[in-house]
Amino acid sequence: MTKIAVTEPSRLALVPFVSVANMMRLVHHIGLERVLTDLTAEIEADFRRWPSFDKTPRVASHSDVGVIELMPTSDGETYGFKYVNGHPKNAREGLQTVTAFGLLADVSTGYPVLLSEMTLLTALRTAATSAMAAKHLAPKGAQVMAMIGNGAQSEFQALALKAVCGITEVRLYDIDPAATAKCAANLAKSGLKVTPCTTAQKAIEGAQIITTCTADKQYATILSDNMVGAGVHVNAIGGDCPGKTELAPGILRRADIFVEYPPQTRVEGEIQQMPADHPVTELWQVITGATPGRTGAAQVTLFDGVGFAIEDFSALRYVRAAMQGTGLFEELDMVADPDDPRDLYGMLMRAR
Amino acid sequence: MTKIAVTEPSRLALVPFVSVANMMRLVHHIGLERVLTDLTAEIEADFRRWPSFDKTPRVASHSDVGVIELMPTSDGETYGFKYVNGHPKNAREGLQTVTAFGLLADVSTGYPVLLSEMTLLTALRTAATSAMAAKHLAPKGAQVMAMIGNGAQSEFQALALKAVCGITEVRLYDIDPAATAKCAANLAKSGLKVTPCTTAQKAIEGAQIITTCTADKQYATILSDNMVGAGVHVNAIGGDCPGKTELAPGILRRADIFVEYPPQTRVEGEIQQMPADHPVTELWQVITGATPGRTGAAQVTLFDGVGFAIEDFSALRYVRAAMQGTGLFEELDMVADPDDPRDLYGMLMRAR
Numbered sequence: 001m002t003k004i005a006v007t008e009p010s011r012l013a014l015v016p017f018v019s020v021a022n023m024m025r026l027v028h029h030i031g032l033e034r035v036l037t038d039l040t041a042e043i044e045a046d047f048r049r050w051p052s053f054d055k056t057p058r059v060a061s062h063s064d065v066g067v068i069e070l071m072p073t074s075d076g077e078t079y080g081f082k083y084v085n086g087h088p089k090n091a092r093e094g095l096q097t098v099t100a101f102g103l104l105a106d107v108s109t110g111y112p113v114l115l116s117e118m119t120l121l122t123a124l125r126t127a128a129t130s131a132m133a134a135k136h137l138a139p140k141g142a143q144v145m146a147m148i149g150n151g152a153q154s155e156f157q158a159l160a161l162k163a164v165c166g167i168t169e170v171r172l173y174d175i176d177p178a179a180t181a182k183c184a185a186n187l188a189k190s191g192l193k194v195t196p197c198t199t200a201q202k203a204i205e206g207a208q209i210i211t212t213c214t215a216d217k218q219y220a221t222i223l224s225d226n227m228v229g230a231g232v233h234v235n236a237i238g239g240d241c242p243g244k245t246e247l248a249p250g251i252l253r254r255a256d257i258f259v260e261y262p263p264q265t266r267v268e269g270e271i272q273q274m275p276a277d278h279p280v281t282e283l284w285q286v287i288t289g290a291t292p293g294r295t296g297a298a299q300v301t302l303f304d305g306v307g308f309a310i311e312d313f314s315a316l317r318y319v320r321a322a323m324q325g326t327g328l329f330e331e332l333d334m335v336a337d338p339d340d341p342r343d344l345y346g347m348l349m350r351a352r
Numbered sequence: 353m354t355k356i357a358v359t360e361p362s363r364l365a366l367v368p369f370v371s372v373a374n375m376m377r378l379v380h381h382i383g384l385e386r387v388l389t390d391l392t393a394e395i396e397a398d399f400r401r402w403p404s405f406d407k408t409p410r411v412a413s414h415s416d417v418g419v420i421e422l423m424p425t426s427d428g429e430t431y432g433f434k435y436v437n438g439h440p441k442n443a444r445e446g447l448q449t450v451t452a453f454g455l456l457a458d459v460s461t462g463y464p465v466l467l468s469e470m471t472l473l474t475a476l477r478t479a480a481t482s483a484m485a486a487k488h489l490a491p492k493g494a495q496v497m498a499m500i501g502n503g504a505q506s507e508f509q510a511l512a513l514k515a516v517c518g519i520t521e522v523r524l525y526d527i528d529p530a531a532t533a534k535c536a537a538n539l540a541k542s543g544l545k546v547t548p549c550t551t552a553q554k555a556i557e558g559a560q561i562i563t564t565c566t567a568d569k570q571y572a573t574i575l576s577d578n579m580v581g582a583g584v585h586v587n588a589i590g591g592d593c594p595g596k597t598e599l600a601p602g603i604l605r606r607a608d609i610f611v612e613y614p615p616q617t618r619v620e621g622e623i624q625q626m627p628a629d630h631p632v633t634e635l636w637q638v639i640t641g642a643t644p645g646r647t648g649a650a651q652v653t654l655f656d657g658v659g660f661a662i663e664d665f666s667a668l669r670y671v672r673a674a675m676q677g678t679g680l681f682e683e684l685d686m687v688a689d690p691d692d693p694r695d696l697y698g699m700l701m702r703a704r
Contacts, residue, residue: 012447013372019685020365024703032700059411061426063459068431070422074413079420083433083455085462091693095364095461099687103435107415109447110437119688123696152690155697179694186697332684333371335451336471338504341443342531344475345507345538348384351376 013337018116018319022328026319027120029326033163036156038322039128040135040164042314047132050284052076053310057264060241065089067241073309079105080313082118086241088215097152097215098122104316111335114320118312123153125315126307127160129260130235133303134165134209136286136293137258138233142208143168148200148222149214149238150174150183155190157211157235158183162192165209169193173203201227211235212246219243219273225250230298237305239270247302249273255302258283258293260311269304280304365689370468370671374680378671379472381678385515388508390674391480392487392516394666399484402636404428405662409616412593417441419593425661431457432665434470438593440567449504449567450474456668463687466672470664475505477667478659479512481612482587485655486517486561488638488645489610490585494560495520500552500574501566501590502526502535507542509563509587510535514544517561521545525555553579563587564598571595571625577602582650589657591622599654601625607654610635610645612663621656632656 018026027035046053058071066087073080084100091097100118105111134142145167147154154172161167170192174180180196187194197203204210204227212222215238225248228234234255239245247270257280259265271278283303286293294301323329338347370378379387398405410423418439425432436452443449452470457463486494497519499506506524513519522544526532532548539546549555556562556579564574567590577600580586586607591597599622609632611617623630635655638645646653675681690699 017684020688021685021703024700027700028704054413056411059408059422059424061406061424061431061459063426063428065460066462068424068426068457068459068462070411070424070433072411072413072420072422074415074420076415079413081422081435083457083464085457087460087462090461093461094693095463096688096690096693096696099463101464101686105420105435105437107413107420108417108439109442109445110418110420110439111447111451112435112453117686117688120696120700151694152696182692182695182698186695186701332369333373334453334469335448336372336469337448340534341446341448342503343534343538344448344472344504346534348376348379348472349538351373352380 012111013333013335014331015112015115015334016329017332018323018329020117020120023117023120026323026326026328029328030322033159035124036128036131036160037163039125039315039318040132040160042318043125043128043311044132044287046310046314047284047287055261057261057267058309071309071312073313074107077107078317079107080316082309082312084122102312102316104320114316115332116316116319121315121319123156125311126153126237127156129305129311130157130211130237130303131160131164133235133258133283133305134161134233137301137303138165138209139231139294139297144171144207145209145211146171146203146207148173148203148210148212150179151213151215153213154183155186157213158187158192159190161209162190167192167209169195171195171197171203171207173197173200209233209235212238214238214246219245221248222246223251224248228300230300232300234300234302235305236270236302240306241268242272245270245273251302255300256281257302257304258286259304260306260308264308265304265306268306271304364463365685365687366683367464367467367686368681369684370675370681372469372472375469375472378675378678378680381680382674385511387476388480388483388512389515391477391667391670392484392512394670395477395480395663396484396639398662398666399636399639407613409613409619410661423661423664425665426459429459430669431459432668434661434664436470436474454664454668456672466668467684468668468671473667473671475508477663478505478589479508481657481663482509482563482589482655483512483516485587485610485635485657486513486585489653489655490517490561491583491646491649496523496559497561497563498523498555498559500525500555500562500564502531503565503567505565506535507538509565510539510544511542513561514542519544519561521547523547523549523555523559525549525552561585561587564590566590566598571597573600574598575603576600580652582652584652586652586654587657588622588654592658593620594624597622597625603654607652608633609654609656610638611656612658612660616660617656617658620658623656
């Protein structure tokens with residue numbers, strides 16, 4: 001670590017930074033289930049004002065082994081973006097499949113006001129978004145969920161559905177039994193009944209909510225058509241880039257499909273398997289009441305979640321508010337701020 | 353500043369960060385003119401391999417008072433992006449018109465490998481890009497440049513053209529005489545002959561190279577048609593977003609126009625005033641020799657520079673290499689990196 005001493009940066013030049021260590025402290029300071037409940041409320045509040053956001057599909061840079069994406073949005077007062085990668089092969093190399101960081105800036109000046117780790121925060125907001133979708137779409141009184149794919153996201157999904165939707169049992173399945181054992185051990189003291197299963201078929205027995213979150217970059221069939229019974233709600237969140245899906249097309253034809261932002265989901269979501277005009281409902285319209293969500297006990301509802309910039313915006317704004325007074329951030333000398341804004345050169349020369 | 357102590361982040365979780373203070377130290381460590389020469393060479397090397405880059409117009413979020421942009425690119429091995437704002441009214445509020453930071457990441461893992469301030473670095477690479485364009489397009493033996501607009505970018509432009517193109521005199525004009533006085537004072541010991549002028553007309557007298565860099569977000573006419581004589585090279589770099597231009601259309605009709613990336617320049621550059629099929633030449637093709645640049649002594653050449661992601665990529669890679677062994681960076685705990693990549697939750701819980 002090199003100490004900063006050349007010049008004393010002005011207050012505006014300093015950008016609060018929430019490191020991974022401080023994000024973990026902040027989550028424990030507030031309480032994990034409380035964070036998940038709060039984030040669900042924040043995301044829901046922003047979905048209610050959906051038309052007030054600038055929206056664009058994320059900007060993806062694909063390679064053979066993964067993708068790097070930028071996800072910007074703005075509500076006209078605050079601008080936010082997230083950097084996030086997705087590299088399914090990383091786990092085999094001892095690395096995270098998904099890492100992320102994000103930034104908020106003041107629209108009126110363009111100056112950054114928060115830099116934050118978002119690997120943890122993305123896991124939290126993804127779980128909160130699934131809980132929000134299930135809250136509005138799952139059958140009333142749902143208590144049992146199946147969690148297919150027991151990787152880094154799985155525990156957060158289970159806890160968010162417990163905290164927000166009142167789930168009492170989670171049934172686990174992963175092609176790798178070690179992942180299931182890890183998830184079960186992590187959730188042992190969560191208050192949930194945890195049932196490890198040896199097949200996906202067994203995991204979905206009795207479940208009113210099925211969440212799929214697997215990571216292979218391919219067209220996979222994690223759920224086949226016969227596995228999804230009447231009345232079930234599915235959160236399909238693992239299919240999130242071109243060429244990466246989890247559900248058999250028959251499920252998509254039977255289900256009512258709810259999405260975040262259609263121009264992005266049609267490229268990245270489960271519905272990339274369907275014709276470009278396959279009917280979908282925008283989730284924000286269910287939340288505002290403009291469109292019905294679940295309309296019958298036999299209906300299969302599917303949240304084809306790919307992750308949208310507004311969810312990250314909500315999460316970053318939550319962190320920015322929650323960290324006030326905690327000291328759980330550093331300040332980075334990230335923005336040059338000379339006394340005379342036209343004299344950048346003079347600032348450089350005076351630092352010599 | 354909160355100290356990081358909860359967990360010891362692994363090496364991969366730490367991202368080198370070059371602060372503003374360290375960027376200033378690094379520039380002085382190397383020497384400013386040397387940095388400008390080096391950057392010109394780095395950018396030129398990347399322009400020579402232009403087809404090997406992923407290219408996309410920058411992603412802009414416009415408001416009434418400014419713009420916030422993300423500028424990504426990748427050469428298949430390294431990914432880079434810059435965050436940059438442009439707020440012409442900021443200077444009146446004591447803030448920078450342009451602030452920026454950037455990031456490099458490893459395409460094969462998606463992990464960030466460098467975070468850097470780019471307010472200073474953008475000023476340096478913008479000047480280096482102008483010098484590169486002038487090196488290939490200006491009349492041979494050009495010694496006099498006019499600098500119209502004497503704001504934060506002006507000194508860097510003058511020094512880059514001195515270091516790279518052998519300019520010996522800079523003639524200054526700004527609508528605000530205080531800006532001209534600041535620029536003249538800053539360049540007093542630069543080795544350049546510095547001539548402050550009271551009109552743009554006077555500034556361009558005898559100049560073989562004219563650089564315009566003004567900041568108003570409007571269709572302005574900094575140079576009128578009669579001011580640009582035969583044989584001159586113009587770097588027009590202030591017109592860089594929709595609705596912001598500096599040159600009279602007559603100049604564009606008379607000049608041979610060279611641009612960075614046409615899909616971006618047609619929206620943001622001087623040529624937004626012209627029909628969508630107005631002929632332009634891509635600068636990289638002049639640099640590789642595929643297309644002629646200057647073909648005659650009477651020809652007016654115009655570099656309609658708006659700034660492109662590859663220039664930032666080149667600059668960030670330069671900083672990453674130049675900082676090795678200097679200690680002029682910090683390390684940020686920015687990427688969560690649990691021992692078991694599928695056990696993000698376990699990492700969080702062990703931090704409690």
